[in-house]
Amino acid sequence: MTFPLIHVPVLGDGMTIALNAVLHVLISHGVAIGMTILIVIFQNLGATGRGSFWEETARTLLKPVVIVTTSVGAVTGVGIWFITGILAPEGIGSLIHLFFWPWFIEWWAFTTEVVLLLIYYFLWDRLAQRRPRLLMALGWGYVAVALSSAVLISGILGFMLTPDGWPSGGTFTQAYFNPTFVPQFMLRISAGIALGALLILGWTGWRFKGTANERGRVLRLTGLVMLAAMASTAVFAWIYFSRIPETYLTHWKFAVATSVWSQVPNLLPVLNGVAVACLALAALAGLLRQRRTAMLLFVPALILAVGMVAEFERVREFVRGPYLLPGYMYANQTRMVRQEAALQQVRPLLATLDWVNTTTDKAPAAQAGRALFDANCGVCHSIGGINDITVRLQGRTLESVNALTSITESMVPFMPPFNGTEEERLTMSTYLYSMANKNTLPRPQLQGEVK
Amino acid sequence: MAPWKDLFLALPLPEIWLRILLFVTFGLHLLFVLLMLGTAMLGFTYFLKDCCSGNRVEMGWSQRMVKSHLGLKSLAVVLGVGPLLIIQVIYSLGFFTATGLQAFTWLSVIPLLILAFLAIELFEHKMLSRPWLPFISGVIGLGALLTVPAIFTGALSLMERPGEWPGFAAKAMAPGSIYLPHWLFRYLHVLGAAIVFGAAFHLFFTAGQDTEKRARLRAWLFGGVLFQVAVGVPLLFTVANVFNWTVLAAVTLGSAAAMAMAWALRPAPVMTLTDGSIRGGRALLLLLPVVFVSMLAARQSLQDATLMTLHKQARTALAQESADLGRFQKPALDAFRLKLATVYDNGATIYAKSCQPCHGVGGLGDGPAATRLLVRAEDIAAVRADRDYVRQIVLAGWPGSGMPYFTVFDKDKIDSLLDQLNTTFTMFGPTTVPKRAVGQQARDLWKNTCATCHGATGQPSAFGLTLRPAPPDLSRFSLEPERSLQIITEGYPGTVMQPYRALPEATRRDLVAIAANLRR
Numbered sequence: 013m014t015f016p017l018i019h020v021p022v023l024g025d026g027m028t029i030a031l032n033a034v035l036h037v038l039i040s041h042g043v044a045i046g047m048t049i050l051i052v053i054f055q056n057l058g059a060t061g062r063g064s065f066w067e068e069t070a071r072t073l074l075k076p077v078v079i080v081t082t083s084v085g086a087v088t089g090v091g092i093w094f095i096t097g098i099l100a101p102e103g104i105g106s107l108i109h110l111f112f113w114p115w116f117i118e119w120w121a122f123t124t125e126v127v128l129l130l131i132y133y134f135l136w137d138r139l140a141q142r143r144p145r146l147l148m149a150l151g152w153g154y155v156a157v158a159l160s161s162a163v164l165i166s167g168i169l170g171f172m173l174t175p176d177g178w179p180s181g182g183t184f185t186q187a188y189f190n191p192t193f194v195p196q197f198m199l200r201i202s203a204g205i206a207l208g209a210l211l212i213l214g215w216t217g218w219r220f221k222g223t224a225n226e227r228g229r230v231l232r233l234t235g236l237v238m239l240a241a242m243a244s245t246a247v248f249a250w251i252y253f254s255r256i257p258e259t260y261l262t263h264w265k266f267a268v269a270t271s272v273w274s275q276v277p278n279l280l281p282v283l284n285g286v287a288v289a290c291l292a293l294a295a296l297a298g299l300l301r302q303r304r305t306a307m308l309l310f311v312p313a314l315i316l317a318v319g320m321v322a323e324f325e326r327v328r329e330f331v332r333g334p335y336l337l338p339g340y341m342y343a344n345q346t347r348m349v350r351q352e353a354a355l356q357q358v359r360p361l362l363a364t365l366d367w368v369n370t371t372t373d374k375a376p377a378a379q380a381g382r383a384l385f386d387a388n389c390g391v392c393h394s395i396g397g398i399n400d401i402t403v404r405l406q407g408r409t410l411e412s413v414n415a416l417t418s419i420t421e422s423m424v425p426f427m428p429p430f431n432g433t434e435e436e437r438l439t440m441s442t443y444l445y446s447m448a449n450k451n452t453l454p455r456p457q458l459q460g461e462v463k
Numbered sequence: 464m465a466p467w468k469d470l471f472l473a474l475p476l477p478e479i480w481l482r483i484l485l486f487v488t489f490g491l492h493l494l495f496v497l498l499m500l501g502t503a504m505l506g507f508t509y510f511l512k513d514c515c516s517g518n519r520v521e522m523g524w525s526q527r528m529v530k531s532h533l534g535l536k537s538l539a540v541v542l543g544v545g546p547l548l549i550i551q552v553i554y555s556l557g558f559f560t561a562t563g564l565q566a567f568t569w570l571s572v573i574p575l576l577i578l579a580f581l582a583i584e585l586f587e588h589k590m591l592s593r594p595w596l597p598f599i600s601g602v603i604g605l606g607a608l609l610t611v612p613a614i615f616t617g618a619l620s621l622m623e624r625p626g627e628w629p630g631f632a633a634k635a636m637a638p639g640s641i642y643l644p645h646w647l648f649r650y651l652h653v654l655g656a657a658i659v660f661g662a663a664f665h666l667f668f669t670a671g672q673d674t675e676k677r678a679r680l681r682a683w684l685f686g687g688v689l690f691q692v693a694v695g696v697p698l699l700f701t702v703a704n705v706f707n708w709t710v711l712a713a714v715t716l717g718s719a720a721a722m723a724m725a726w727a728l729r730p731a732p733v734m735t736l737t738d739g740s741i742r743g744g745r746a747l748l749l750l751l752p753v754v755f756v757s758m759l760a761a762r763q764s765l766q767d768a769t770l771m772t773l774h775k776q777a778r779t780a781l782a783q784e785s786a787d788l789g790r791f792q793k794p795a796l797d798a799f800r801l802k803l804a805t806v807y808d809n810g811a812t813i814y815a816k817s818c819q820p821c822h823g824v825g826g827l828g829d830g831p832a833a834t835r836l837l838v839r840a841e842d843i844a845a846v847r848a849d850r851d852y853v854r855q856i857v858l859a860g861w862p863g864s865g866m867p868y869f870t871v872f873d874k875d876k877i878d879s880l881l882d883q884l885n886t887t888f889t890m891f892g893p894t895t896v897p898k899r900a901v902g903q904q905a906r907d908l909w910k911n912t913c914a915t916c917h918g919a920t921g922q923p924s925a926f927g928l929t930l931r932p933a934p935p936d937l938s939r940f941s942l943e944p945e946r947s948l949q950i951i952t953e954g955y956p957g958t959v960m961q962p963y964r965a966l967p968e969a970t971r972r973d974l975v976a977i978a979a980n981l982r983r
């Protein structure tokens with residue numbers, strides 16, 4: 013079954029998914045879980061007589077939370093599906109067939125979550141005065157469902173990285189209850205609470221309307237929650253990463269820092285250290301009721317927190333290379349059995365590509381070359397965009413391009429092997445060589461020039 | 464579940480149950496989509512009318528109406544996940560092909576929905592303040608919102624017409640084809656249904672006891688039903704080729720119910736029932752679900768008529784391929800286990816995996832992949848060079864030759880690779896300088912011939928740097944004397960370094976000594 017192969021020009025496939033996914037994670041973890049838990053706690057404090065400002069704060073924060081989660085959070089969540097359905101139909105299609113039931117159950121959890129959030133929001137004014145206990149129950153009901161939704165999806169996300177026994181046994185339980193199942197959802201929930209607390213900390217510093225004492229109390233509680241959640245995040249991150257196969261994990265620096273910056277060895281540890289310190293200081297400032305310090309630290313802390321979320325997702329996505337589904341499918345959606353068959357027999361790839369895009373290139377050989385590139389390399393490399401293959405191959409001769417494409421899997425640990433016949437590989441290499449050398453004129457070469 | 468072969472063959476439920484499940488979940492999704500669209504359209508229309516007449520009291524009601532959009536749209540989005548999931552399982556081939564062929568239109572749903580939802584929130588929030596802001600946000604929000612069903616109906620229409628796929632792939636949407644009119648009428652049908660369901664929803668839930676509002680909403684409902692009939696008839700003609708008895712029965716039932724509804728809603732002098740109930744309300748509550756379910760059944764039946772046949776064929780082909788590939792499963796798993804056991808954090812592994820294919824186990828440049836190269840892979844066992852210079856070559860590659868760049872490894876890994884190179888080949892050891900008195904002839908030769916490219920001091924000349932591959936920097940890079948002699952004698956195939964075997968051996972050996980002495 014071969015579906016149309018679409019690759020996003022300029023931005024590239026990975027960046028398209030990343031932009032959508034990181035936005036979704038920030039909202040689903042930070043806002044839908046983190047901020048809402050604090051809102052429910054605030055409402056509880058107000059309802060149990062610790063001061064009406066708790067409830068007022070919660071009510072003010074709830075409206076943007078509802079709007080952002082239901083408008084941006086929910087749409088980007090479905091968006092991940094839309095994007096992967098276009099860019100990797102074989103991959104997401106396989107996952108959906110294998111994980112139909114968790115996905116289906118998660119759908120109901122998701123629906124219940126939204127319904128409870130809407131009820132919580134729309135009935136707040138009616139219940140807050142008359143039946144505060146019912147409102148408390150509604151809030152905790154929402155939190156319980158939101159957390160279970162995070163738990164349900166973690167089995168699927170974890171499988172993509174730690175295929176403990178799955179390829180051999182091939183059972184659903186091996187795939188779903190993989191070694192990172194528990195640490196991953198605990199990590200996501202803790203980090204979400206920390207992020208949500210940070211957002212509320214910033215809001216309290218900048219926008220809180222109440223007495224200084226009330227503000228101080230909100231700051232103190234928020235800072236405390238943030239510190240606790242950060243500690244828990246650190247513990248579960250450590251457990252999580254210790255359970256990922258080492259062969260994948262050693263690429264994390266390259267995954268985040270890319271070619272040039274991965275040559276500066278301490279860059280990432282230092283950056284991460286600064287980020288954690290900045291977040292911890294912001295939380296501490298809240299705990300100590302230091303409004304101005306919290307306000308000052310909020311913006312850099314938020315930027316660094318977004319960076320860390322992006323870093324985590326990037327590492328999680330990248331380090332499972334060269335596989336899309338380890339032990340089953342390569343990153344370019346070629347199933348491993350098909351690759352093995354192609355190794356042992358002549359199995360042309362072009363004949364199986366039903367939807368070759370004929371609009372970009374006119375010459376038949378170029379069309380074939382482009383189609384083979386799209387099928388084999390297009391998921392990570394682009395022509396003229398991010399991770400541009402023409403830049404990567406500039407200056408190489410045709411026969412060396414052809415030699416390199418024959419050893420991709422061995423040469424670079426996260427590259428899949430070429431799928432197709434020797435003749436097809438030469439067609440692709442010729443196409444890539446001609447694209448890479450389209451505008452090359454002989455010019456003095458400078459020593460140490462890094463391409 | 465049976466062990467994996469091809470995951471696309473793994474069905475969570477028998478097909479018939481999946482189809483029933485799709486019917487229910489799609490119905491739920493569509494209901495809220497229609498309510499959301501209807502609310503946005505009616506809300507904006509009322510806003511325009513109230514705004515032009517400057518009626519702020521009425522506007523408060525419009526705002527209440529649009530307020531419900533938040534809940535309706537949230538449910539519409541979340542309920543869409545279920546049918547999406549099931550469609551991807553039972554119509555894999557059709558779904559992924561149709562959306563793939565319309566990829567960028569399909570992807571634009573994400574930003575369009577976010578824009579629409581946020582703009583409509585702003586529209587609602589600012590409705591009672593200055594008129595231009597809600598007007599602009601309303602136009603943007605409604606415009607974006609109404610584009611989305613056009614994309615969805617476009618994708619579904621394409622999914623149900625495999626015959627149109629090649630045309631789409633070739634980007635040749637033939638205007639004469641049945642696809643465009645079908646899409647247009649289908650889209651209009653969705654908009655009409657949105658008016659009907661939106662108006663009915665607000666008639667019961669937000670109009671309250673206000674008779675004038677009820678009359679206005681009833682008028683919308685009546686007009687909507689008539690519009691549906693007008694659009695429905697040509698829409699039926701566009702699907703005539705896959706018509707079957709189930710579809711016919713469902714459409715007849717739905718149309719009869721719609722007619723009965725129109726009769727119940729027929730324009731009459733505004734009359735109020737004293738008990739506050741809605742005139743024709745009971746008929747509406749009974750007939751609307753009948754219309755909805757029968758139209759949905761017709762839709763699903765039409766979809767299944769083509770897609771289930773197609774899908775069965777695809778599954779059969781897939782099962783055959785899977786059986787054929789079964790014997791490769793074991794070697795595939797073995798390859799995976801081997802990969803999983805290979806940790807790329809030490810020089811030995813990196814050399815074995817990344818360098819060895821060309822440079823060979825002994826570093827002689829005789830790896831299996833090197834046979835493909837015109838410029839032979841260097842005999843790195845003979846290299847004696849500066850560590851930083853070699854790092855530079857490993858990182859940047861050697862343009863004009865087959866040597867690729869290896870910035871795919873971070874600095875720590877490159878360091879461990881360099882350590883390994885030194886351990887195995889003493890690559891960073893001192894240059895072996897032959898002990899001999901160099902004759903004048905060789906000195907002149909170096910100055911007049913070799914220095915053209917290599918430079919007088921061993922640093923490549925400006926001309927040398929234009930070469931691909933360029934000569935190495937001999938002030939930082941040297942080779943063992945025997946390898947140097949071999950290159951001087953035989954040349955370096957594939958580069959401009961030509962053979963100088965005509966020179967007397969003593970001169971060639973002198974040149975070897977000069978080259979060796981150049982390294983700082």
